[in-house]
Amino acid sequence: MSNAVEDLVDGALSLSTNERVALVEKLLESLDAPNERINAIWSAESEDRISAYDDKRVGSKSAVDVFAKY
Known part of the structure; x- marks a missing residue:
């Protein structure tokens, strides 16, 4: 994993539970683009x-x- 990704993960893990859930939802939405x-x-x-x-x-x-x- 690159340093940038590790930094993002570390930052994400420092978020509150609700903020992590919102982040996960946004990431999943980005993967579910219509084809x-x-x-x-x-x-x-x-x-x-x-x-x-x-x-x-x-x-x-x-x-x-x-x-x-x-």
């Missing part, structure tokens, strides 16, 4: 799955059956 390419892929996938279900190319199982298996 339009991935969103488009998942959108197409979900539309394909809905179409397959509507066209009876795939079926479904109840959650009870699925969870019972595992």
